[in-house]
Amino acid sequence: MTDHSPALLPTLKNYFGFDSFRGQQGSIIESLLKGEDCLVIMPTGGGKSICYQLPALLMEQTTLVISPLIALMKDQVDGLRANGIAAAFFNSSQSQAEQRLLLENAGTPELKLLYVAPESLSALSTVLDETHISCIAIDEAHCISSWGHDFRPSYQQLGFLKKSLPGIPIIALTATADKATRQDIVEQLNIPGAAQFLSSFDRKNIALEVRPGHNRISQIIQFIEQRPGQSGIMYCLSRKSTEKLAEKLQQRGISAQAYHAGLDFVQRTKIQENFIRDKTQVICATIAFGMGIDKSNVRWVVHYNMPKNIEGYYQEIGRSGRDGLEAHALLFHSYSDIIQLRKFTEGATNKELQLAKLERMKQFAEATDCRRKILLGYFGELLSDNCGNCDVCKNPPEIIDGTVMAQKILSAIARVKESEAMGTVIDVLRGAQNAAVLDKNYQNLKTYGIGKDISWHDWQHYVVQLINQGYCEIAFHQHNALKLTDFSKKVLFENWTVQFTHPSFVKEKMEVAQEKKTKRPKKDTLFDRLRVLRSQIANEENIPAYLVFSDATLREIEQQRPMSESEFLTINGVGKRKLEVYGDLFIAEVSHYIAEKIKRPKKNDTLKITLEMYKEGLALEEIAEKRGLKPTTIFFHIAKLYGDGEEVDIYKFITKQEVESVRKAKVILEGPEALKPYFDHFEEQMGYDKIRMALSVLERE
Incomplete structure (x- = not known):
């Protein structure tokens, strides 16, 4: 087997622009290149895609990427091509000729990555073998599991891949999967021995905030106006609310559009493109929007309604701050949200699971603990200190020593053999004499009745906080039984201190906290x-x-x-x-800026330097060499100077025939602003510099 280690960092820099791997990326890539199956759980913005995109460049054949949405595929492929990587997607929107060409290129250097939806896999049967495919990547892998938050039946067919292609490594990736979902993913894909890589879920750059859902519209408008020009996503439960909200924002002069499944494909595509290209500032959408989109400069996400589970909430807020810069996640919640979300579970085959996860989401919204601790604890990660970047940390409640109460709760969970839900555990603590306790002889346990002096609701308050802090967890797939975690032993046997908020503390937000006025940029x-x-x-x-x-x-x-x-x-x-x-x-551009700020004489302006050298009779290549710039840059200078009315013999650099060709193309293409349509029209035989120069001639005419 080829040792690719020496090529990893040079390939990372050449194609992706980074000098080193982040977190576990290097280990994941090395594992995949060894032919091992992998399950990767990594937060949005953590760099999942590189884990299979970089190995694809070093493998001989094509890497097949299974992705749930056409928009997601297009976004990924555009990004890869911008980095000089041969990539394409295969779906029903393409002609038979286009699809045939893609299949012919499979397994060749002309196609390193091929994106496809699970529904289209059958059309690839002729290339699903080891002579064409080096690796299979399954993105948004949580869609496989019915325990997950975005289950898709079409993903369940993917189990055949390992059976029919046992020699091809499979890498499954997702940003959100609890223990039950992770286990289900590897079982469904028939990769039980997959190396599992669980990255930290901590997105420190995202500020977390929860507010009661009073006067949401006015709060939202104030929130957006304090962030001028920043891209953001508003998530709503219904189509009607997306449209109503977008209309309200438009009335305030905010560039906003609604996005939901009721719009036709062309409308949705245009709205999404406008947002991706920064033509629309705010998208008011149902939760389907934004899945897998790599727009890195989304600065905030607002949930107009409470999400139905923590996995969905975490994935949606992760669509902000993907570039690592500061971002903000604001969640509104109300009792009406709970009622509506409970109605959505009616008739569901996994109603009990959905209701349990909704309850955890409700607990998060009502929590008085550090919210980041709750998120990380949900995914099995312990945050030892409060984050300092959520509304609870910035407005802390009264804290009490809860170590003894925590030990009692954890002891009770252990005594019932981690098989009971919260209600029964509390009944044991309080010494209840109901069927749930007596039928299982729990009255004989040492922990029975050790918490009689504390009310049922107060115990519930403490148990929820213990769960939120990661010292125990809910096994949704086992009738919501409370389970101990690795951190439980720290409390039970190592005297770790646990802090709770006092049950009497009720965090009221009667009015929106006045945020500091955003400084004018x-x-x-x-x-x-x-x-x-x-x-x-x-x-x-x-x-x-x-x-x-x-x-x-x-x-x-x-x-x-x-x-x-x-x-x-x-x-x-x-x-x-x-x-x-x-x-x-x-x-x-950097040179221009520095020259202006240090108030150099105007003669040092880069365009004027090029003009002076041109007037001295120097050839374009000579100017480029003397200035230490590329000829293409000088070509750009000449075109700009000519367009600005300077005396430049433009036909020294471009022929009249080339100008006429661009003139005709401009008519045929209906005068597009972008250069790429011209570039495509000429089948890449005329460069961008020539096209730009010809357009300068036409504009000056």
Whole structure:
């Protein structure tokens, strides 16, 4: 077997722009390259995709990626192509000729990754073998399990893959899966021996906040107005509420659109594209929106209604702050939300499971403990200290020492052999004499009646907090039985201190806490200029702006101010291809900004330097060499100078025939703003620089 280790980091930098792996990425990739099956649980924005995309570049054949949504596939493929990686998707929207070509390319260097929905797998039967496929990646793997929050029957057919292709490694990935769901995934996929990689669920950059659902509209408008220009998603339970909310926001001058399944495919696609390309600031949507979309600059997520479970809530808030910069998750909840969500479970085959998970979501919304502790505890991760970045931490309740009460609760759970739900455990503690206790002889346990002095509701308050803090957990697939965790022993046998909030503490939010007024962003910062440049490039290439560079990359450029290609390549998110395609333009923008801010004479303006050298009679290549820039950058300068009315003999750089070809294409294509339609029209035989220059000639006419 080939040792790919020496190629891992160079490949990571060349194609993805990073110098090192994050968390367990390196271990996962090495495991997959050894031919081992893997189950990867990694939070949104944690870098799951690289875990199979990078190995795909080193494997001989094509990596097959199974993904649930067409929009998700397109987004992933666009991102890969922007990085210079051969990728495509296969679905029913394509012609037979397009599908045939994809199948012909399977297993060749012309196609390293092929995305497909589970419903379309049957159409790939001719290439589902080891001569065409090196690896199978199953994204959003929680869809396989009926214990999960987004079960899809079409995913259950995927178990045949391992049986028919035993020699091909399978990697299943998801951002949200509790223990029951993880076990179900490996069983359904027939990969019981898969190496399991469980990353930290802690997204420190996302501030968590919960508010009562009073006057939601006015609260939301205030929230958005305090965040001018920031992209955000509003999640609602019903189609009607998405439309009503979008209309209210529009009336306040906020760029908002509704998104739901009642819209036709063309409408939904356009709305989604407008959001991805920063043309729409806010999307008011049902929970299907945003699944798998890699838009990295979503700065906030608001839940207009309470979600039906913690897995869904966690996945949805994870669609914000994917770039690692500050983000905000605001949840509204009310009793009417609970009633509506309970109605949704009527007739469901797993009604008991859904109701139990809804109850945990309700407990989260009403909690008086650090909310991040609750989230992490739900997924089996202990946060030792409060996070300091949630509303409870910022407005803490009265704290009491709950160690003894915690020991009593955990002892009771152990005495009933971890087989009973919360109600029965509390009955044992209080010495109840009902059938649930007496029929199982629980009255003979040592813990029976040791908590008579505390009311039933107070015990419930303490048990919920113990669950929220990760010291015990609910086994939803075992009739909601309370289970001990690895942390339980710390309390029972190592005298770990446990803190509870006092039951009498009721956190009232009669009015929205006045947030600090958002400081007006400084005008004309380097970040602003870089965003404008990024937007121009994205429009020309007809791709979302974040596929050029993420906000995090622009922030790093702003901080580091690279002035050479070698410096630019050190920026996270800058790979070999993006350096070649965009490097000169961004370096020039940094140079312009620095030159202006240190008040250099105008003659040092980069365009004017190029103009002076041109007037001296230097050839384009000579100007590029003397200035340490690429010829394509000087080509851009010449086109810009000509378009600005400078005396430039433009036909030294482009022929009249080429100008006429672009003129005809402009008519045929109906004058698109982007350059990519022209590039495609000429079947990639005329470069972007020539197209840009020809358009400058036509505009000046």
